[in-house]
Amino acid sequence: MQPALNISKLHKTYTASKGTASKIALNGVDLQVRRGSIFGLLGPNGAGKSTLINILAGLVRKSSGTVQIWGWDQDVNPRQSRAAIGVMPQELNLDPFFSPAAALETQAGLYGVARADRQTAEILEIVGLADKANAYARTLSGGMRRRLLLAKALVHNPHVLVLDEPTAGVDIELRQMLWENVRMLNRERGMTVILTTHYLEEAEEMCDEIAIIDNGQKIAQDSTTNLLDQLDGRVMVVQPSAAPTSIPTLPNITVEHRTDGSLAFAYQARQTSADQVIDAVRQSGIGIADIRTEQARLEDVFLALTAKRPIK
Ligand SMILES: Nc1ncnc2c1ncn2[C@@H]1O[C@H](COP(=O)(O)OP(=O)(O)O)[C@@H](O)[C@H]1O
Ligand SMILES: [Mg+2]
Structure with a gap:
């Protein structure tokens, strides 16, 4: 069986723009993620985690290397590989005039989900936004906006769910809710989950496997227990x-x-x-x-x- 994610020799250099030198953000990363796992991608600030995730999401163009999602090569089968993955980005990027329901409908449209197959109400229920379905996004609290980002990542029921720092700066209650959601999606829908977090105890608790990247390179990858036993x-x-x-x-x-x-x-x-x-x-x-x-x-x-x- 193909891994959920198979990355080989991934390089990314951000080209120089006026005032800033070019920057090597990823320097030959190989990474495989097993289907069904909750996988943690850890590393210090600036390590290249978001760059990697944004490449998966199609938001950043890689410089070289291959990316296969659920067996589909991003370059060869862009449509299938895109349909296999849902990404909750680190940055809040919501249209302030859209209600959660409208945002999900639009997102579903972008992914070509047929009307009959849309699960707008169900997804809003999962993330606890059912009662805000028709409120303007700009009236939502920061925590609600995060939940809406998660909801948007779910509209096409992807095989692989990717979360970039989902709990950075959120309160304990929302954090617990997000993790409960993630566990449920992994257990009940069999979603493979890939996440980054700054909270190492969180990764220790949530993830069955972990990769550590530093300076654009992978420096370790193992099951969480093996990593801990290494010490x-x-x-x-x-x-x-x-x-x-x-x-x-x-x-x-x-x-x-x-x-x-x-x-x-x-x-x-x-x-x-x-x-x-x-x-x-x-x-x-x-x-x-x-x-x-x-x-x-x-x-x-x-x-x-x-x-x-x-x-x-
Ligand atoms: N759009 C960009 N243009 C230039 N450099 C960038 C850009 N995005 C990120 N970088 C640089 O690439 C490196 C990796 O950043 P990033 O992937 O955001 O790391 P992380 O998510 O691990 O904190 C950092 O040095 C960052 O400054
Ligand atoms: Mg980041």
Whole structure:
């Protein structure tokens, strides 16, 4: 089966215009996205994420390389590849005089969706805009406009839904609603979802696979679990059965006495096994009332790979 998205050797150079030099935004990106996945495209500001997504959306023209969406090559079968994808862009681009219902009808028309097949009311229901169906877009709040952008991406029931920073600067409630929508569309309609986000905990929670791009190049791609496992640092937190009289010093393990009374043992997985840590704790005379391990966070992986601080 063809992947949902297959990108090969993708290059994009924005040509120089007066006052600005030319800019290489994508420098040979290969990317495959499995059908049915929720895929995260991460990277620091300016990495090239929106450029890639805008190429998928047909809003930016690539310099070279190939893009296949649902098996359709953008250059060979532009109509089919365009029909296979729906994009919610980062920028708000709505006609202020259109109501949500009219915006969706127009969008459906652009995609050649027959009147009988249109799902305007249903889509407005999904994104929670049913009661605003006939209000002018300019009267909608920022959050409602975002939801309308998502709705527009859905009118032709695409195989692949792409969301560029859908939750940047939106409140918690809208964020949760967007993610619920995304999960539902993935689960119930089998949509493949590709998203970018600055919130790494969000990607960690939502995405089963992640690619990290930096400086126009892909620097990592793996399942979220494998990416997290890549990190060598581990922390085992022990709740001692009695307050320890002294803090043990252990080879290759650093010990931190936390304010809640627990002891955090930090070690490198390649150097020390969990077994060895537990043995060392017992041998130092500390009884174990409770024990847990702390997970590496995607943020740590991201920082290790890009050596930059992500914007949060
Ligand atoms: N229309 C444009 N013209 C010139 N340079 C651009 C344009 N759009 C983006 N860029 C540049 O391309 C690089 C990648 O930008 P972008 O794809 O928006 O990154 P991201 O979405 O990862 O933050 C940045 O250096 C940005 O300044
Ligand atoms: Mg962007």
